[in-house]
Amino acid sequence: MAEYYKLQEEFFVDMQRCIGCKACEAACAECETNGQESMIHVNYVDRSTTIQTTVQVCMHCEDPVCANVCPADAITKDEFGVVHTANTSRCIGCSNCVMACPFGVPKKIEEYDLMMKCNMCYDRTSVGKKPMCATVCPSGALFYGTREEIQAKRPNSTPINTFLFGEETVKTKVNLMMPKGSTELRVL
Amino acid sequence: MLKPVDLKAFLIASTATLLTLLMILIGSRRLQNFDAALIAYLFGTLFAVFGIVYRYTVWIQRPPTRVYFVSSLKTLFSKDGLNFVGYTLKDFLLNIIFQRFIIRRSKYRGLAHLFMAIGCFLAFCITIPLTFGWIHFTLVPDSGMDPAAPKIYTAHFFGFDVMSFPVKSIIGFLTFGALNWCSILVIIGATYFLQRRLKEPGLIATQTFEGDILPLLLLILVSLTGLGLTLDYEFMHGKAYEFMAVTHAFFVIVFLVWMPFGKFFHIIQRPAQIGAHIYKEVGRKQGMQQCKFTHKEYTTKLHVADLKKITKEMGFNLENKDGESILDYSPEGKRDLLAIAHFKARKQSGDFFG
Numbered sequence: 169m170a171e172y173y174k175l176q177e178e179f180f181v182d183m184q185r186c187i188g189c190k191a192c193e194a195a196c197a198e199c200e201t202n203g204q205e206s207m208i209h210v211n212y213v214d215r216s217t218t219i220q221t222t223v224q225v226c227m228h229c230e231d232p233v234c235a236n237v238c239p240a241d242a243i244t245k246d247e248f249g250v251v252h253t254a255n256t257s258r259c260i261g262c263s264n265c266v267m268a269c270p271f272g273v274p275k276k277i278e279e280y281d282l283m284m285k286c287n288m289c290y291d292r293t294s295v296g297k298k299p300m301c302a303t304v305c306p307s308g309a310l311f312y313g314t315r316e317e318i319q320a321k322r323p324n325s326t327p328i329n330t331f332l333f334g335e336e337t338v339k340t341k342v343n344l345m346m347p348k349g350s351t352e353l354r355v356l
Numbered sequence: 357m358l359k360p361v362d363l364k365a366f367l368i369a370s371t372a373t374l375l376t377l378l379m380i381l382i383g384s385r386r387l388q389n390f391d392a393a394l395i396a397y398l399f400g401t402l403f404a405v406f407g408i409v410y411r412y413t414v415w416i417q418r419p420p421t422r423v424y425f426v427s428s429l430k431t432l433f434s435k436d437g438l439n440f441v442g443y444t445l446k447d448f449l450l451n452i453i454f455q456r457f458i459i460r461r462s463k464y465r466g467l468a469h470l471f472m473a474i475g476c477f478l479a480f481c482i483t484i485p486l487t488f489g490w491i492h493f494t495l496v497p498d499s500g501m502d503p504a505a506p507k508i509y510t511a512h513f514f515g516f517d518v519m520s521f522p523v524k525s526i527i528g529f530l531t532f533g534a535l536n537w538c539s540i541l542v543i544i545g546a547t548y549f550l551q552r553r554l555k556e557p558g559l560i561a562t563q564t565f566e567g568d569i570l571p572l573l574l575l576i577l578v579s580l581t582g583l584g585l586t587l588d589y590e591f592m593h594g595k596a597y598e599f600m601a602v603t604h605a606f607f608v609i610v611f612l613v614w615m616p617f618g619k620f621f622h623i624i625q626r627p628a629q630i631g632a633h634i635y636k637e638v639g640r641k642q643g644m645q646q647c648k649f650t651h652k653e654y655t656t657k658l659h660v661a662d663l664k665k666i667t668k669e670m671g672f673n674l675e676n677k678d679g680e681s682i683l684d685y686s687p688e689g690k691r692d693l694l695a696i697a698h699f700k701a702r703k704q705s706g707d708f709f710g
Contacts, residue, residue, distance in 0.1 A: 183695050184702050185709060200558030203461075213692045213699075222695030236670040237663065239421040239632075240625055252562065257622040261457070262632035264420055267655050268663050270674060271694060272687030281457040281629065291561035325710030331694075333682045335673040344698065347705030355690075355697045356674075356682050 188221030384489025407616025472545030654686035
């Protein structure tokens with residue numbers, strides 16, 4: 169099933185490059201594992217003062233808060249570090265993961281009483297393809313490839329995967345492109 | 357790696373198993389009505405009782421699960437509890453009995469799951485009391501003596517006569533054929549899910565054999581071999597009865613023994629959904645939490661307060677030195693905070709795009 173997973177390829181996000189076109193949203197809904205629901209988030213940051221938009225995929229944390237707070241053991245991380253969407257037979261729709269995720273990623277689909285989230289297009293990445301969103305992003309806010317490729321594209325940036333939320337340090341599988349030399353990003 | 361035994365869970369599970377044994381002794385009138393042919397099923401069921409109670413006890417002790425479990429019980433047994441009885445019953449009917457939340461995901465899936473659930477539930481209701489010797493049938497002697505007379509059976513429950521009916525009657529047909537109807541329902545439902553799992557790319561990518569395919573195969577095998585028993589004595593003069601009985605027993609016992617570990621445990625976990633709904637209702641009455649960034653309501657104050665405790669118990673400290681927590685922000689607010697922090701870092705570097 170996952171024998172073609174390319175561990176040398178990684179996800180690199182640069183939300184500063186997001187232009188809010190929502191092409192990724194449309195592409196995400198094409199992912200076979202989501203059942204036509206779009207899992208990526210694109211939103212205006214503070215529409216009254218700025219046109220800034222942001223894009224958010226699941227960061228696939230090393231120690232996922234969502235899985236830890238799940239009362240139904242519905243969220244699991246696999247051997248490739250992908251944190252999977254809720255197991256449909258277990259999820260009880262409590263929204264613990266939705267409210268506890270420090271990146272604001274999981275979505276509660278009220279109608280289905282089910283949490284759903286990005287699983288990095290597992291149907292694609294597990295057979296060596298790139299996630300849907302990264303293949304359509306026109307501005308380079310979402311990139312999936314090797315470190316060498318991103319280094320060549322963004323020589324003045326450094327990918328980081330360490331985020332500080334209060335006293336907590338969260339490490340992720342997905343990288344964020346930061347100014348050259350950065351090692352972490354404090355969010356709160 | 358083996359986990360250490362949870363002593364509390366072990367004691368509770370042992371007590372539950374002993375109580376089941378005691379009920380078997382009482383219900384079968386000191387094994388007088390116990391059918392020795394079902395002994396293997398009995399051991400399988402007792403193992404399942406122990407395993408299910410053990411896992412359930414371990415499960416509800418986890419901090420996030422405990423919150424819902426304790427809150428639901430507190431609510432239902434509080435002064436306000438009566439107000440929630442109607443809500444709970446309605447929720448149970450809609451979501452556990454009729455499984456509305458699955459039907460909303462897809463009508464076919466909902467219906468197929470309903471067939472499986474009804475089939476399994478009825479089969480449990482029939483086979484467990486039979487295995488425990490709580491239900492048994494006897495032939496009314498007079499009707500058995502005369503070959504020309506219609507055979508009358510009496511059903512007994514806990515040793516008490518419940519009713520008598522002719523074997524060749526609608527009641528007899530429905531009673532003795534009940535497990536066949538269950539099998540047909542389960543086969544229809546499980547086959548629908550199996551073909552989905554063999555066809556849909558999204559499922560193929562994420563499923564595992566032991567987690568998703570095996571449970572369906574097992575349900576189908578239990579049902580098919582069960583139907584085989586009827587087929588054998590109705591149409592084959594019982595020629596293959598021993599083979600059918602042994603294969604059926606084998607699959608049923610694998611099902612029972614595996615129940616506490618595999619996918620079937622969701623049958624036991626599912627009512628927690630009602631607990632989560634009650635918790636939401638209780639929280640709503642206490643007030644909603646407003647996001648510090650978007651200023652929109654996003655969940656209940658109770659939920660945020662409990663999540664702060666749960667995350668700490670699970671080893672996460674999401675608060676800064678000023679006591680401000682990331683949990684005070686809605687999902688959208690959190691995404692905005694990250695974007696703002698990223699923008700700030702880029703701005704400070706003197707270049708918005710690297």
